[in-house]
Amino acid sequence: MRAEPQHHPSPSGHSLGNSNKPDSEARTEVGSSGRVAPHFYQHMQALIFAVEEINDHPELLPNITLGFQVFDTCFNLRKAAHGTLSMLSGGNETTTNYHCNKLSPLASIIGDSGSSVSIIMAQILGLNRYPQISYFATSPILNNRNLFPSFFRTIPSDEFQMKGLAQLVSHFGWSWVGLLVTDNDYGQFGLQMIKQEIINSGACVAFVENILTGQPNRNAPRIVQVIRESTAKVVVVVDAESSFVIVLEELLRQNVTGIMWVASEAWATSAVHSENRFKGVVVGTLGFAIHGGQLPMFSKYLNSLSPSDMLFDSFIKEYWEQSFSCKWLSQENLATLLENDTIRACTGNETLENITPEFYHRASLNVYNAVYAIAWALQNLILCVPGNGPFDHGTCTNISSFQPWHLLHYIKNVSFQTTYDSQVFFDAKGNPPAVYDIVNWHVPLSNCSPSCPPGFRRVMVTGKSPCCYECALCPLGQTSNQTDSVKCHLCSWDTWPNLQRDKCLPRTTEFLSREEPLGYGLSAISIFSSLVPLVILFIFIYYKTTPVVRANNYSLSCLLLLSLFLCFLCSLVFIGYPQPQMCLLRQVAFGMVFTVCISCVLAKTITVVIAFNATKPGSRLRQWTGVRVSYFVIVLSTFIQLVICVSWLFLFPPFSELDTDTKPGVIIANCNEGSPTAFWCMLGYLGFLATISFIVAFLARRLPDSFNEAKFITFSMLAFLSVWVSFIPAYLSAHGMYTVAMEVFAILSSSWTVMLCIFVPKCFIILLRPNMNSREHLMGKVKGQK
Template identity: 70%
Template sequence: MARESINIFQSQPGDILLGGTFRIYLDGVFDDLRFTKNNPEVQCQRFGIEPYQSLQALTFAVDQINADPELLPNITLGFQVYDTCRTLRRAAQGTFAMLSGGEEIIPNYHCNKGAPLAGIIGDSGSTRSILMAQILGLNRYPQISYFATSPVLSERDLFPSFFRTIPSDEFQMKGLAQLVSHFGWSWVGLLASDNDYGQYGLQMVRQEVINHGACVAFTENILTTQPNRNAPRIVQVIIQSTANVVIVIASDSDFVIVVEELLKQNVTGKIWVASESWSTSALLSAKRFQVVLLGSVGFAIHAGQIPNFTNYLNNLHPSNNPQGSHIWEYWEEMFSCKWLNKDNSVGNVKACTGNETLQSLLSEENGRLSFNVYTAVYAIAWALHNLHYCAPGNGPFSHSACANISSFYPWQLRDSLILLLFSLSSLRNKDGSHMFFDEKGNPPAIYDIVNWRLRQSITLEQVVVGSYDLNVPNGKTLNVDNSRIAWSNTNAQVPMSNCSPSCPLGFRKVIVPEKPLCCYECAPCPQGQISSQIDAVECHQCSWDTWPNLQQDRCLPRTTEFLSYEESLGCSLAATSIFSSLIPLIILGVFISYKQTPVVRANNYSLSCLLLLSLFLCFLCSLGFIGYPQPEMCLLRQVAFGMVFSLSISCVLGKTITVIIAFNATKPGSRLRKWTGVRIPYCFIMISVFIQLCICLVWMIPFPPFPELDTDTKPGVIIVNCNEGSLTAFWCMLGYLGVLATISFIVAFLARRLPDSFNEAKFITFSMLAFLSVWVSFIPAYLSARGMYTVAMEVFAILSSSWALVFCIFVPKCFIILFKPNLNSRDHITFKGNNK
């Protein structure tokens, strides 16, 4: 059916009138837009079930107040309701009609001397409410909207007489962004109507979504001026986008056309986040929309119970309702039937019989919009009650005056409304709920979070799964029970909507140039850093004594590395050192047993014994490099190594000098006879060792070695080593040994051709050559090694060089002594020397 006039939709007489504007019909169109005549009539179409039920909440509240002996006694409330038909024109016409008080609209004049107008309940849309508030605010007429949520209406300077029983979108859009963040969605689309409600909401939710770290994949407007609402383009954008979640800020009558297009193009699998304007829509709850809307979540007006209101609606029937023909239209929409027309035909639609029962379609939970209307009526009723019982001299107006309830000014009721609702925090409705506004005319910001499910395979129903309450004492405004949510994919797991896959543990986000922040790449954490959470923005450095595991998602204690006796390498070197130290002692025993033989006596028995003892100490000093570095070990190990090797090489050099002096002293007239004996070699040994001692003292006193924990050389490992204190001093000590060895090599090389049956200078030459080769090779190996292998290289060099001396100098002698005794005779040595 269509409505063509601005006549009163529904009314009831009374001593004081309430005005009301409701969007009973969901669409308003103009039949004639050719501009060939003035004022083309608006054609109202599509009867709305929920708006009509909210209108019944107004009539129910008025009847309840009139029957209450304590609230406004002896005063009867009446009302006049106009259908705005969702157009600004009808909203303005209805407002002017109520202000004019007659059938003719005369701005700035009230032509009817009947019951005064207390205030207006309406409108449901933000754009229409803004227009009405601009008109009503001129004369300070109170206006209480039950569904206008635009934050602009909170500006008291612009709209001083505006109040509402639904929270501002300022709160809802923050909540929607928190809901998106709660489910971990970082890539969402935005869809909004092109009116004040949609555009203001779009701006706010976009900013809030970005503030919570998410990104907007696309932004599209539902063009309310176009019959198809721009649905084909919107659906194409949704199909092409990778976002699986779309926030919709629009009325159900606008969004339903987009849903129809989604059905037509078979678009499924999207998660729709609903604003309160369609989250509980009966229009969208039809079974055929389940393919698209099943699993949707959104914010809904906080549900309130209106006592006995469900029974009141159940008793509505066309046969006993005196309020005009609109109940017949309501009945048709509720039961999807048609009343018989004059020719008794209804086409293919089933006929209405009047025997249908509303009890099967109405739940115990009253309509959320109806509760807001009910609260708005009671707010004005209590304000009137306060005016009625004002005590002269204690009034809220100038000079403590009171207003006359039968002839009050609109601004007096507005002020009374403000004072009443601010001062009486314990003021309650019949349902027991508190009723108050803040300084901007907004009620407490409380929302229900609903989830769309299929009810008995018939229609979609909205189940409360959480709440959003800014007044909770613990500060946890958003409370959602994820286990109660049924998603469209029939999976208990929350669907994902991300531009990029989540970065796993051990990775971090890397921003891609010229792309939104949510479109990133995942890069592994740098060495030494971890990320212990998914989608980490940055990696964190482990502490000095810890290191990342292979997955780089947690820090583990670093392994400690040193040349340990428990290590196979350390154990092998220690065993080799101990075994090798026995060899010089065995050779010393052989020399002591055969000290009277020519081979032993011919090679300076006392220096040989001293050299063997020093070699025994050389093998043992390598043990100082194995094991956990203690301060005493670090201080003494290099000194011990330097001193015993200085003694060994000095002994070798002393033996070489002794050989040269001995052979040259036998020449006739030689002056070297007086230098023969043991004094010269021992003096040389003492001087050589003393010089090394001085080098070590200069090193140890100002720059003593000390234990050190090295965390930089090898990743993930703490190398426990001895810091040499001064590398210069260390290399000076080692260089001095090289100088002694070089001198010994040169002297022995020059004496290699001296006539003797057993010329020791040859073997000393080979021993020094091997010694120098080992330590020259040691230098690059030592510098390139890391960790315990640095120490192992030095131990290996010590053992190798010591073995070179033992093998080259003493093994040939022991071979003759033990296995060639016939060569160990004076005659043989003398004979061989004479032959030479």
């Protein structure tokens, strides 16, 4: 196998080859001198280590030896194109569509580390379907299988990273962030994706600035000025360390601190985080890093490297100088080393373990995985069974003469478990599973406005950014249970917000309960009051032969007392949970018993008038002095009310209902009267009867006392009417159980006024003034008045 991992800038190209044939020696071809970054040298060593590990593996590719060739493109498109064509043609001179070398077939190419270089390589390699696996190219353009049909990578596409960075911003509740991006493809494609993702998550972009790679200062002064003047405390940076470090130096020069940096993987784990001079600027960096893993054997392999043992490797001396800050002695620099005490000479005895090489590998791991992906693809190619192969007519291919598209098929379908227990495979676009590590140093707040707590919602301010808002308490009946809610939500019909309006609680159900003090007190009064007319009825029965009882129409008095007994008791049906049958009957029962009561009063009044006028000589009213007129008045009056109530029940029957609109947070269990008109007609008819009784009694108030109840009836009806006239506004203004309580109070009050005004004076005479309970005394009163 020959592979091509790419190394970051060096002024000239380097190439390192090793056929790894049993009878061959490693060869080195070195161009002009250049500098190699230590971490990119480690990437090359990861390739070499993986190849050697696979060649030593007893089960993976047995009897097959992998070889490799390394070429440094120096981030130069021309060098990348030249190197790619050189590998394809097999010689120093490139010959299109021709392979002049007799070495083992080229299996695949690993590289490049940059997206721009990878794109030019993928365009060339895709023509012949040569598999290419990059370990560091993240551009989403490379997802296009029509343009790059043979491209794969072991690092996720930026499409995943930018979505992840936006989710990271959203996760910490940052709604006001700045964006710094490099002006190359990496930054501009990243900008398009992350900006839209941030906006879609509900956050806002405070500013967008490009890091201009074409300018020596990267436009750093303007960028730092924008950062200083912005209220955003979180800045997302999509750039590589080499460009962004100039911006960091300008931040350091202007003493700008307190910024939370959200880093893309290109610099999230760079060396700037460990440099003392930048610690005050970059502290608090949070970002995505390339997913890493532990490769203890590779770490041990790196620590064992020595210039004395690797004379064929022209890179190791440069790596040694970079790692230990020393210089190898030579005729050219001998005088410089002797004159400058600060420059130390390299001895070759330095130990790599002392500089603690990275144990948790990231990009090197991607190179390692790329080599193994090719190895497992070749393994599956070898294990192909003729007749069940993936090519025409179930054929297989030969390991010594396969074509690039043969291996491409197996790489597309490769899936294997690594030595560090991770699964590697490629999706339809050539991407690996999108897995990142998160680097986290500190997490501050960065919002244009303070977060709205639960129970509040955002209110946009005209003329300001959507992220600059005000907080408003949720409207009545609505809640929000999240921070920075855009809108509040209605509670269900049987729940209501708590005082903080951050959750819905079950509503309390309100009705005039017998267990509550008000309901209990009214029930006790009703029962006690109902006993009073029974006691008076017993007194009237016991003293029915006395003049006072006989003079006041004994039968009507008994009927009136019974109706008052029922009036007091009917108030009980208004107390308690409003069951459907109770709702249907309670107003009708109230209307009917009160109609009987007022009809009796009206009949007594008419009887008094007829009785007085019948005593005049020649009066025709003598025939009406019996009980028939009284009963006729009662029956007729009650029948009219009965028609009203029956019509009400048949046409608009009352029903029980749960009212959630009248009182906030309360379910009022009440009886809907069905038809307010019917209710007021029933009540109005009672008022009509009481008014007639009042007028007749008022006109008869000056009749002789021995026959006259008119004064007492006048007072009783006046009080009765006063109670119910007062009831109307109170009933209409009350809510919930107090509406029912008002009606019960009116029932009890009006019943007591009738009983007190009509019967208490009679009981006073019967029980306390028996001497006045005589015919002589009554007749004497009459004579005295004449």
